[in-house]
Amino acid sequence: MQKTTGANALLKITSKSASFTESAPSILTASISRIIEIKGLFRHGNTLDLWETPTEWLPPSSRLPHRIASDLRKRIRSYLGEFKHFDNSSFFDEVVLLANRYLLMLRIGPSGLGARSLNRSLDVTTISHIAYKPLPELLALGCISAIRRSDLCGSNVLRHVDLASVQSIGGDSAAKILIEIQRMEMLKDKDMWLDVPRQTKSLLIPLLTSATPEANKAKSADPHLPLPDWYVAQMASRSLWLSANLSENLIRVSEDISKVWNEFIVRRGRAPSTTVEGRIVRRVLSMFGWVNAEGTPIENLPFQFKPVGANYLQLKKLLKANDPQPRNWPPKNIRELKHVIASVQMAHYFIVALSIGARASEALSLERTSVRYSPEGRPLLSGLTYKLIEKFAGEERDWAIPNTAVIAVERQSRLMGAAERLLVAVETGRLTTSVELSNNLWGRVGAHSRNSTTPLVTINKHLQNFAETLGMDIQPSGQNIRSHRFRKTLARLVALALTQAPKILMEIFGHKSIEMTLHYILSDPSLRAEIEIVVKELRIMTAKKAVEEMVAEERNLHGKGFGGYGGLASITISSAIDKHKVALHRRGSSWGMNSAYELAELLTTKGEAWDYVRRGVICTKLPGETGVCNHKKGRPEPSQCQPTCEHRLEEEFLRADVDGVIQDCVNNLELAKSSGESLVSSFWASEIRKNVSRFPDLQTKWLKNSTVAEALSLLK
Numbered sequence: 126m127q128k129t130t131g132a133n134a135l136l137k138i139t140s141k142s143a144s145f146t147e148s149a150p151s152i153l154t155a156s157i158s159r160i161i162e163i164k165g166l167f168r169h170g171n172t173l174d175l176w177e178t179p180t181e182w183l184p185p186s187s188r189l190p191h192r193i194a195s196d197l198r199k200r201i202r203s204y205l206g207e208f209k210h211f212d213n214s215s216f217f218d219e220v221v222l223l224a225n226r227y228l229l230m231l232r233i234g235p236s237g238l239g240a241r242s243l244n245r246s247l248d249v250t251t252i253s254h255i256a257y258k259p260l261p262e263l264l265a266l267g268c269i270s271a272i273r274r275s276d277l278c279g280s281n282v283l284r285h286v287d288l289a290s291v292q293s294i295g296g297d298s299a300a301k302i303l304i305e306i307q308r309m310e311m312l313k314d315k316d317m318w319l320d321v322p323r324q325t326k327s328l329l330i331p332l333l334t335s336a337t338p339e340a341n342k343a344k345s346a347d348p349h350l351p352l353p354d355w356y357v358a359q360m361a362s363r364s365l366w367l368s369a370n371l372s373e374n375l376i377r378v379s380e381d382i383s384k385v386w387n388e389f390i391v392r393r394g395r396a397p398s399t400t401v402e403g404r405i406v407r408r409v410l411s412m413f414g415w416v417n418a419e420g421t422p423i424e425n426l427p428f429q430f431k432p433v434g435a436n437y438l439q440l441k442k443l444l445k446a447n448d449p450q451p452r453n454w455p456p457k458n459i460r461e462l463k464h465v466i467a468s469v470q471m472a473h474y475f476i477v478a479l480s481i482g483a484r485a486s487e488a489l490s491l492e493r494t495s496v497r498y499s500p501e502g503r504p505l506l507s508g509l510t511y512k513l514i515e516k517f518a519g520e521e522r523d524w525a526i527p528n529t530a531v532i533a534v535e536r537q538s539r540l541m542g543a544a545e546r547l548l549v550a551v552e553t554g555r556l557t558t559s560v561e562l563s564n565n566l567w568g569r570v571g572a573h574s575r576n577s578t579t580p581l582v583t584i585n586k587h588l589q590n591f592a593e594t595l596g597m598d599i600q601p602s603g604q605n606i607r608s609h610r611f612r613k614t615l616a617r618l619v620a621l622a623l624t625q626a627p628k629i630l631m632e633i634f635g636h637k638s639i640e641m642t643l644h645y646i647l648s649d650p651s652l653r654a655e656i657e658i659v660v661k662e663l664r665i666m667t668a669k670k671a672v673e674e675m676v677a678e679e680r681n682l683h684g685k686g687f688g689g690y691g692g693l694a695s696i697t698i699s700s701a702i703d704k705h706k707v708a709l710h711r712r713g714s715s716w717g718m719n720s721a722y723e724l725a726e727l728l729t730t731k732g733e734a735w736d737y738v739r740r741g742v743i744c745t746k747l748p749g750e751t752g753v754c755n756h757k758k759g760r761p762e763p764s765q766c767q768p769t770c771e772h773r774l775e776e777e778f779l780r781a782d783v784d785g786v787i788q789d790c791v792n793n794l795e796l797a798k799s800s801g802e803s804l805v806s807s808f809w810a811s812e813i814r815k816n817v818s819r820f821p822d823l824q825t826k827w828l829k830n831s832t833v834a835e836a837l838s839l840l841k
Contacts, residue, residue, distance in 0.1 A: 152229060152230060153226055153317075153318070155226075157173055160225050160229070164176075164225065164229065167232055167233070169232070170194070173197075173222065173225060174198045174199075174221060175196055176194070176225070177194045177195075178193055178194075178249050178250075179249075180193055183249070183250055184486030185490050185581070185582055187250050187253070187582070189582060192250075192253045195253065197225070197256065197261065198217055200256075200257065200261035201221070201264050201268065202217070202265075203265075204261060204262050205265050205269060208268070208272050213277060215279075219278065219280045220264055220268060220280075222279070222280070223264065223280055223282070227260065227309075228252060228255070228256055230312060230317055230318065231247045231252050231308075232252060235315065238307065238308055255305065258298070259298070259301040259302050262302055263306070264283070266287070267284075267285045267286045270286065271285045280320075283321060287322075288303075288306075349604075349609045350604050350613060353601050357479070357614060357618075359597065361475070361476075363428050363595050364471075364476055366427065368469065368472050368476065368532070368533055370418050371469050372536040372540050373536075374416070375462075375466055375540055375544070376539055376543040378409065379466075379544055379547045380543055381409050382406055382547055383543075383550065385409055386405060386547070386551070386556075386557060387556050387558065389401070403458060403459065406462070407457060410455065410456055410458070415455050428595065428596070429595060429596030430454065430468075431596060433464045461572070463548070463571060464572040466540065467570045467590070467591075470540065471591035472533075472591075473534070473536060473537040473540075474488070475591075476530055476533040477537075479611045481524040481530065481615075483508070484608075484612065485607075487522075488508070488567075489580070489581060489582065491534070492508075492564045493537075493564050495566065496535065497523075504525070504527075504528065504530075504531045505524065505525060506523065506524045506530070506531075506534065507521060508522065541566065541567075541568055541578060542562055544570060544578060545562055545563065546558075546562070548570065548577040552575055552576070563578070563579075565579075565580040567580065567584075569581050569582075571587075585608060588607060589606055612655075613655070616659055617659055620656050620660040660732065661731065661733070664729045664732045664735040664736070665722070665725045665726055665729050665732045668725035669721045669722050669724075671688065671698060671725075671774065672698065672702060672721040672725055672728075674688035675687055675688035675690070675695075676716065686820075686821035686822050687699050688777075689780070690774055690775060690776065690777060691779065691820035691823075692768070692770075692773040692775040693769070693771045693773060694772050694774035701724060702724065705720065705724045730748070733748055734747045734748060736761060738761055738763035742766060742773060742776075744761040744770075744773065745774050746772040748760075752772050775819060779819075779820075780822075783819050783820060787813060787816050787823065787833070790812045790816065791813065791832050791833060793805075794806055794832055813827075813832075813833055813837070814836060
């Protein structure tokens with residue numbers, strides 16, 4: 126393949142920018158004034174020191190001050206250690222200019238390292254991170270070495286970087302710096318960068334691939350875990366209660382305070398003082414009637430609700446002291462009111478985030494007008510996604526949502542509108558009617574916050590505060606509650622529904638296949654992939670459990686047969702166990718810890734088969750097999766599942782029910798025979814024949830019954 130020159134590659138990537146025709150060499154040699162001009166063209170600021178990123182280009186969760194504007198000179202100097210007071214403005218001008226050249230090259234040149242991003246420029250979110258930390262750290266290492274050598278040519282600092290010094294930094298900073306050095310090497314090979322740290326060819330790859338260097342240790346893996354079922358149930362019930370019973374109250378009380386506030390300003394011609402402001406709010410709150418959705422006064426909240434200012438340890442003390450409800454209801458001042466508003470907002474976030482499984486940046490992009498409806502009348506939530514796309518400002522997408530989430534979004538929209546009018550007016554000392562409403566669905570409202578209704582960006586901290594407020598653990602299953610855990614939780618819940626109650630989902634949406642349901646409820650391909658992985662693993666674990674219990678019965682002689690399982694498939698599985706043991710023996714092995722899992726993968730074709738068709742009944746039919754339910758290959762038809770099917774496996778807990786069913790059939794058959802009702806007798810005899818063979822030990826038991834024996838003899 127012909128090598129693309131740096132200049133041509135750069136012109137190709139920026140061909141849509143008519144006013145920009147620079148080649149790579151000119152970017153690397155342009156004057157300060159020209160670099161600033163180019164920065165302005167690409168909207169990254171109009172000064173040398175600041176690398177700016179337009180707020181709308183950043184995902185909501187990345188809209189932090191240091192990501193919006195990074196002071197390159199200040200950041201570089203902050204890493205100089207013993208030389209942080211070194212003063213040579215021309216030297217640092219050259220270093221900062223070098224930083225700008227590199228960041229511009231990342232912005233417009235083929236600077237991606239991964240296979241998926243090769244020959245592409247980096248996204249602005251990544252560049253804003255590089256501008257804030259890895260690049261200043263790297264340049265500072267070069268500055269320290271240059272100062273020690275008295276070589277004060279700022280444009281040459283990179284050649285003074287000692288890779289050994291990178292290792293001494295510690296944490297994961299070294300790994301990120303090494304990645305930037307690797308990127309510089311790649312750009313240099315394309316004639317799009319000039320200077321790189323010396324000896325990189327001999328040392329860079331060993332450093333990047335080494336598993337042992339102390340400074341290059343990766344952070345311990347901390348995968349996002351699904352929230353425990355009990356935790357989801359508790360937080361969901363409390364969130365639904367807060368939404369249903371407090372959101373309307375908060376809207377009304379905000380409007381009441383706004384009315385008194387405006388009357389004071391109109392009457393006095395000025396905003397109330399801080400003292401008067403507090404008096405107005407306290408008076409309105411003291412007179413306000415808090416009522417639930419049924420119109421009954423709310424004397425107290427039905428669950429723990431942390432007072433403003435109480436930390437988690439204090440809350441535990443209150444619980445240990447058997448004080449089920451600290452005396453903090455109703456809210457008595459503006460701080461407590463904001464605390465309640467923030468809690469109801471997080472209740473709405475919990476409902477919405479768990480319903481759509483969005484990433485934090487996607488959920489935070491939602492606006493107050495995000496709810497819309499498809500031509501068929503199905504509710505949709507419109508937002509932005511930033512993952513795996515090339516548009517800086519995100520790409521619009523829709524999520525199908527349940528009515529509960531629709532209600533939560535609509536309540537949150539109205540709550541934010543009322544709260545914004547009041548809180549912005551109070552914080553700025555003007556009429557609420559003069560406040561121009563924004564459109565962000567989530568705000569930074571909190572007991573101690575100013576600018577309360579500006580867009581929310583640090584969602585995880587707010588979720589932890591919410592858990593504390595509800596008296597719940599902020600680390601369920603040993604991991605902090607965070608937004609991405611909702612995504613994993615939804616994946617797990619849907620996977621459980623698909624493996625254990627697929628008919629329910631299909632009937633809810635009126636679909637003919639699970640695939641159609643899955644595609645409809647989760648149009649996000651990556652989330653769908655996560656769900657499918659969990660579904661397959663759940664199927665394998667179901668089969669593994671059956672295999673282990675059958676093997677355990679063989680060893681312990683429980684006496685129930687086939688590990689307590691019923692259905693004709695239990696015979697097939699038992700036979701598969703015997704064959705697998707023989708195969709292991711031929712390989713010189715014996716049944717071990719992983720044998721059950723290996724066989725389970727074979728029985729389910731790595732999770733493609735084994736579906737719960739009803740409670741306690743598993744269809745083990747493989748995709749290429751047919752069954753009596755529909756006489757077709759592919760997925761089973763749950764409503765037509767028959768006890769006579771060779772693919773049917775029944776769990777042990779059904780034994781007692783089946784035993785009772787047979788007993789009832791016997792009683793009814795004997796009653797019908799004594800009454801001379803031949804048709805009814807035939808019906809109950811057929812029911813006995815259906816059920817008596819479902820569990821081997823029950824069959825042995827009931828064959829001794831003369832009525833059952835007679836019913837079975839009719840088949841001969």
